[in-house]
Amino acid sequence: MTGRLNNESGFALILTLVITALMVAIVVEMIHQVYVDTTISRGFRDGQQASILAESGVMAVKQALSQNIDPALLSSFLAKPLSDDVGSLEIKISDESGKININGLVNGLGEYDELIKNTLLRLTTPLKLQGDSWSSVLASVADWIDKDDAPRSGGAETPFYRALKPAYSAHNGSLMMLQELSLVKGITPALLDGLVDGKAKLRLRDCLTIYSNQAINVLNVNSAPKALLMALDTTIGESVANRIIETRPFKNEGEFSKVTELYNVANGTWRGRLKATSNLFRITAVARVKESVRTVEAMLSDGKLLSWQEY
Numbered sequence: 001m002t003g004r005l006n007n008e009s010g011f012a013l014i015l016t017l018v019i020t021a022l023m024v025a026i027v028v029e030m031i032h033q034v035y036v037d038t039t040i041s042r043g044f045r046d047g048q049q050a051s052i053l054a055e056s057g058v059m060a061v062k063q064a065l066s067q068n069i070d071p072a073l074l075s076s077f078l079a080k081p082l083s084d085d086v087g088s089l090e091i092k093i094s095d096e097s098g099k100i101n102i103n104g105l106v107n108g109l110g111e112y113d114e115l116i117k118n119t120l121l122r123l124t125t126p127l128k129l130q131g132d133s134w135s136s137v138l139a140s141v142a143d144w145i146d147k148d149d150a151p152r153s154g155g156a157e158t159p160f161y162r163a164l165k166p167a168y169s170a171h172n173g174s175l176m177m178l179q180e181l182s183l184v185k186g187i188t189p190a191l192l193d194g195l196v197d198g199k200a201k202l203r204l205r206d207c208l209t210i211y212s213n214q215a216i217n218v219l220n221v222n223s224a225p226k227a228l229l230m231a232l233d234t235t236i237g238e239s240v241a242n243r244i245i246e247t248r249p250f251k252n253e254g255e256f257s258k259v260t261e262l263y264n265v266a267n268g269t270w271r272g273r274l275k276a277t278s279n280l281f282r283i284t285a286v287a288r289v290k291e292s293v294r295t296v297e298a299m300l301s302d303g304k305l306l307s308w309q310e311y
Contacts, residue, residue, distance in 0.1 A: 046292035050087060051310065054296040057091045057285035058308075066303045071095065071278060072249075087289035094282040096299070097275070098223030101212035102181070103145060103174040105138065110146035115269060116217050123231035126202050127191065137186035144184045147172050156185040175210045202227055211280055211299050211306055218273045221262065222249045232274075233265045250276040 064074055071093055081090040100123075105116055117138060124134045136154030143155040149170065151157040158169045161183075168183065175181065182189045194203040207228045212218075221229070221244065229241040236244075240261045247258050253276050256263045266274040281300045286293065299306040 043292060046289040047294065050287040050289040050292045050294035051296075053087060053089050053287035053289065054285040054294045054310070057089050057287065058283050058296050058298045061091060061093060061283050061285075062298075062300055062303070062305070065281065065300065071281060087287060089288075090286045092284045094284070095220065095223035095278045096209045096211055096280040096282050097218075097220035097278040098225065098228070099207055099209040100219065100228065101210065101217050102141065102178075102208045103210050104212060104217035106142045106146050110142075110148060112142065113217060115273070119228075119231050122234070123202075123207060123228060124204070126227075127194065127204070129186065132186040137184070140185040141181070141187075144170050144172070145174060160185060178205055178208060178210055181208075209280070211301070216273060218275050219270075220275050220278050221256070221266075222276055223278060233261075233269060235261050236265065252276050 061074065061078075065071065075093045078091045078093070081088045083089070100116060100119065102120075104113055105120070106112055120138055121134055124137075127134075129137065133154070139152040139155030143151055143157050149157045149159075149172065151160070156170070158172075161168050161170055171180065171183075178192070179189070181187050181192060192203075192205050206225050219228070219232075226238075226241050226245060229244055230236055230238060240259065244259050244262055250256060250258070253266060253274065255276065256266045256274070262274075279302050283296075283298045283300060285296045287295075295311055297307075297309045
C-alpha cells in the first residue's frame with residue numbers, strides 16, 4: 001500500500017514538473033513573440049519616418065533650386081548632416097551637367113556622335129584594358145544602346161551575350177542606370193570605379209551620366225572633372241585643365257576667353273556644346289531614424305523630376 005502511494009506521489013510530482021515546464025515555455029514564447037512584434041512595429045514606424053524625412057529633404061532642395069538659389073551655396077549649407085530628436089538627414093547635390101551623357105554616344109539612327117566618341121576615347125586612355133581596346137568597348141556600348149542587332153566592328157550584340165552564363169540580351173535602347181554599363185562586353189563594375197590591378201586610376205562614373213534634357217550632348221565647364229576637361233581636346237593638357245579649374249566659375253560662355261585654349265575649343269570642335277550653366281542635378285537624401293536608414297535619389301532638370309528611387 002505504501003509503495004503504491006509513493007508511486008502515485010512520484011508520478012504526480014513528475015506530472016507537476018512537466019506542466020510547470022510547459023507553462024514556463026509558453027510564457028517565454030509569448031514574451032518573445034510580444035518582443036518581436038513590438039520590435040517589428042517600431043522598426044516599421046522608424047522606417048516610415050525615415051522615408052518621409054528623406055522624401056522631404058529631396059522636395060525641399062527641389063523647391064530651393066526652383067527659387068534660383070545657387071546650388072553651390074546650397075551644397076555648402078548642407079555640407080553637415082541635419083539632426084534633431086527624431087533622426088538625422090544628410091543631403092548631397094551633384095551637378096550632372098558636368099558629365100558626358102553616355103546615351104548620347106549614338107543618335108536615334110544608331111550613328112556615332114564623333115565628338116563624344118573621341119572625347120570618351122581620350123578620357124579612358126589612362127585605364128588600360130586587358131584584351132579589348134577602348135575602341136572595341138565603345139563599339140559594344142554603342143551596340144548596347146542602338147536599336148538593331150547588327151554588331152559593329154569590335155562590338156557585341158545579343159548573340160554574344162546569349163552565349164554567356166547566365167545568358168541575356170543586349171538592351172538595344174538607352175541605359176536606364178549607369179550600373180547597366182557593367183553588363184556590356186569589356187566593362188566591369190571595378191572599371192566603372194576606376195580600379196585597374198586593384199589601384200584607383202579614374203572613376204568613370206564621376207564623368208558619365210545617363211540623363212540629359214538637351215537635343216545634343218552639352219557639358220558644363222564649371223562642374224566638369226579635371227579628367228574630363230583634359231579629354232575635351234588634345235590642346236587641353238593637365239596644366240591648362242588646372243588653369244580652367246583655378247579660373248572657375250565662369251559666369252557665362254564669354255568668360256571662357258580667360259583661358260585661351262578653352263576659348264578656342266569652345267568656339268571650335270565643341271562650338272555651342274560647352275556651357276557655363278547647370279540644369280541637371282542629382283539629389284541624394286539619406287535619413288536615419290534610430291536603426292532605420294532610408295535613401296532617396298532623384299534627378300532634377302529645370303525644376304522637373306526625371307527619376308525617383310528609394311531604397
